[in-house]
Amino acid sequence: MTLNPPPSQQTPHSPRQIPNRRVLIVGNYCHDVLIQNGAVVAETLGGAASFISNVLDSSSVSCDLVSKVGCDFRYEVSHAPIVVPEKETTVFEAYFDLGIDGIGHADRVLKRVTACDPIFPSDIPDSRFDFGMAVGVGGEILPETLEKMVEICDVVAVDIQALIRVFDPVDGAVKLVNLKESGFHHILHRIGFLKASSDEALFMDVEQMKQLCCVVVTNGEKGCRIYNKDEETVVPPFLAKQVDPTGAGDSFLGGLVVGLVEGLDVSDASLLGNLFGSITVEHIGQPKFDLMMLQRVKDEVQRRKKQCNLSSSHKSDHEEFHARLSPARFSCFPSADSPLQPKLLVSGHCCESCDL
Ligand SMILES: Nc1ncnc2c1ncn2[C@@H]1O[C@H](COP(=O)(O)OP(=O)(O)OP(=O)(O)O)[C@@H](O)[C@H]1O
Ligand SMILES: O[C@H]1[C@H](O)[C@@H](O)[C@H](O)[C@@H](O)[C@H]1O
Numbered sequence: 001m002t003l004n005p006p007p008s009q010q011t012p013h014s015p016r017q018i019p020n021r022r023v024l025i026v027g028n029y030c031h032d033v034l035i036q037n038g039a040v041v042a043e044t045l046g047g048a049a050s051f052i053s054n055v056l057d058s059s060s061v062s063c064d065l066v067s068k069v070g071c072d073f074r075y076e077v078s079h080a081p082i083v084v085p086e087k088e089t090t091v092f093e094a095y096f097d098l099g100i101d102g103i104g105h106a107d108r109v110l111k112r113v114t115a116c117d118p119i120f121p122s123d124i125p126d127s128r129f130d131f132g133m134a135v136g137v138g139g140e141i142l143p144e145t146l147e148k149m150v151e152i153c154d155v156v157a158v159d160i161q162a163l164i165r166v167f168d169p170v171d172g173a174v175k176l177v178n179l180k181e182s183g184f185h186h187i188l189h190r191i192g193f194l195k196a197s198s199d200e201a202l203f204m205d206v207e208q209m210k211q212l213c214c215v216v217v218t219n220g221e222k223g224c225r226i227y228n229k230d231e232e233t234v235v236p237p238f239l240a241k242q243v244d245p246t247g248a249g250d251s252f253l254g255g256l257v258v259g260l261v262e263g264l265d266v267s268d269a270s271l272l273g274n275l276f277g278s279i280t281v282e283h284i285g286q287p288k289f290d291l292m293m294l295q296r297v298k299d300e301v302q303r304r305k306k307q308c309n310l311s312s313s314h315k316s317d318h319e320e321f322h323a324r325l326s327p328a329r330f331s332c333f334p335s336a337d338s339p340l341q342p343k344l345l346v347s348g349h350c351c352e353s354c355d356l
Helices: 048-058 143-152 185-190 206-212 248-261 266-280 291-310 319-325 338-344
Strands: 021-026 030-036 039-046 063-066 090-095 109-114 129-134 153-159 165-167 174-176 193-197 214-218 224-228 231-235
Touching: 021 048, 021 143, 021 248, 039 048, 048 063, 048 248, 109 174, 129 143, 129 248, 143 153, 143 185, 153 248, 185 206, 193 248, 206 214, 206 224, 214 248, 214 266, 224 266, 231 266, 248 266, 266 291, 266 319, 291 319
Parallel strands: 021 063, 021 129, 030 090, 129 153, 153 193, 193 214
Antiparallel strands: 030 039, 090 109, 165 174, 214 224, 224 231
């Protein structure tokens, strides 16, 4: 499957004197507090931007990141955020034992406890980028922010959570509105990719959206599905022992963009997304990717590109690429956070060759 860029992105912006920078990530970092049985079991760095930049940095894909935090921000990060002196960092509490949440997740209820400032167009550099990623978590992406991104980036990938989340004024519980009523609908024909989880996909018209851009719907341990015009592709998952689902969708999007930047087609790039998503659920907080695994992934990506250049018949065949990427072939690397694992363990197992 190849990407059809939206018409607004097919015309090169000229004259172009300065080469594009690669990837622009826009979305706030946050503090994640994981709560189970009334007790805090972990406090971690969160925000889609943090998970995505972790995947891009680990994969040696250079990126610029625009994020806002308060003076209370407590993590060292490789991409410095804008510190807003009079504001607090966005905080999410994730309750793992409250049943079904407002956005349909059976495994956790999310509440936004504090919110930092929105990201304004003036916060975004006036450079050009190959890829833009609009990945807000707490309502910080404004319609005018996304408008600026589509102006300066050749292709923009959007996480639907950045557009359709609303927050209960009393307890901050996350709820979703339909994409049509989100205030972003008029910009959507200018984006390249829209990523949604299967729960979030219920809040858009996939049939309509897939005519405007490439829609990728992730579905946890089942992998993901790509909708592009009249093509539909199922991309298989990787086995994982899930400890904490937080950040899986973000790492998925990071892996997808790494694949696209490397020149893979959308379905092969989505396999990379599935791989990074599956590793993320095995960790609490930010995963540390195994260096040998990363090198193997880079080698396999190069191999896959050569293979596809030589023969177009390889393009739709995922099986071999999937088998070669499978973490079971590299190593089993249990999380460093093992004391916490049983508390948040949701489902699954690591791989066929071990009994983790
Ligand atoms: N239990 C799992 N086993 C294997 N792969 C998984 C599992 N959970 C998630 N993944 C991978 O990560 C991707 C994203 O997961 P998911 O669909 O749960 O996203 P999400 O709901 O947006 O996640 P989150 O909101 O927690 O960041 C999936 O498409 C899949 O490839
Ligand atoms: O850190 C997480 C993560 O970025 C998730 O994608 C988002 O759904 C949560 O709100 C956030 O707390």
